[in-house]
Amino acid sequence: MTPGAAPRYALDRGALRRRLAAGEVTFGTFVGAATPITAEVCAAAGVDWVLLDLEHGAGGEEQARDVVPAAASYGVPTVVRVESTERIRAGRLLDVGAAGVMFPRVDTTDEAAACVRHLRYPPAGDRGVATYNRMCGYGLDPGALDRSDGDVLGVVQIETLPALEAVEQIAAVDGVDVLFVGPRDLSHALEVPGQLRAPVYLAALDRVLEAAKAHGKAVGLLVPDGAAAARLAAAGWQFLAIGSDTTLLANAVVAELRRAGQTP
Template identity: 35%
Template sequence: MSQDSLRERLLDGEPAIGTMQILNSAMVSEMIGVAGMDFVIYDQEHGPLSAETTLSLCAAAQNAGVAPIVRVRENSESEIQRALDIGSAGVQVPQVETREDAEAAVESARFDPLGSRGLSQYVRAGDYVGSPTYTEDQNDETLLVIQVEGERGVENIDEILEVDGIDVIFLGPYDISQSLGIPGQVTHERVEELMRRVCDKAVEQDTVVGAFADDVNTASKWIDAGVQYVDIGVEVALFTERLTEINDDITERID
């Protein structure tokens, strides 16, 4: 699938800004591209999207110049393979807590000699006909993001960072807060301390760090801490919040 490689840009040190999409709407994907964002994460873990519905969203995103990333439901070979075969720019794997978890994600997402991803080139990722360099191209262009989103994952971050084939360590503040027994308190000092610990270690290892942020101010804070792959919000929340602001504003004016 012909596209600019988000992976290459990140590994070259460029920042990337995106958002998460839950709605099954190609128009939403296009709007994210029109807005100028670098990537969109299709959330199959917490939303109703499937491989079938996500395929058309990937096409819409790529047509609008935004890289589609699929957050799969779990760290499994079949989930990761389907997410990549539909032609996404990469895959985001949740709940990685150990070196073994990280190695399993690499094994599923990379072709030989880096892994053992199931091979069929007659898929959208291979332009339906494949090529002599299909597996090499996929290994070079596919972004593998693993989510470290719990206290256990942070404790094992040194071993996780040793695994070859991972492009981005993504921090999920909501799950980190839950693992600490303070669910939803994403700005709590204990949550931020763990996130900064991962940022520092990843930067030392020259590994790209990603993180979720609810708003621009929070995103800026994490960019200053070394985060490069920045997911700002979820489209349904951004839409609802903006409509609420408009409604409150006009209601005040009427009153």
């Protein structure tokens, strides 16, 4: 392959961000086991994206190095949930080819704006600049620096009471592409822990959805199964995570054991 030709695995180059901006519904799953094999299995199964979870998952930043190309070998982009909103966390993951970053525990508009700055190079942001990484084809694609600001997907979680109260203002921040509800966190914050049919929780979901619609942003949620994802997609939710690699596997094993006659 000649220098500058297409890489052996294709990075996202903004495709997921453009799909969401165009109003498309996308389905993915969380990768909690943090292994390239499970990411590859999910990609082979046909998800639109995988989300490597560094907040609650089993791995750390080093797993992104292998998860990104494993999923990308099937043309599937990797979004990464960072463990903190510290500037360097997002930059390191984007350098290894993440298509976007999910920021947890964002409470205010100022915090959301700071997160977006971590995704952008100066002068628009404060991301560190380097070309000897995967995103720039290890120096063979320096033009990736010019494309990156428009390619990277910014996902902000709405999972606390302060975030819910500021959701309309957070949705208005340029570069916040997706408002993503953490269902368990938000239900706990609303004092209905795990009660995902509670009226106060459902009202909160409606508020997040309306805020996203008002500002032309996508909205996302973690759901347990495909049936729930279908219902939310019909209601306007675009960035839907159907379980995780570990929960899907565990539930599949339990279901087959029950079919085999084993009772809990």
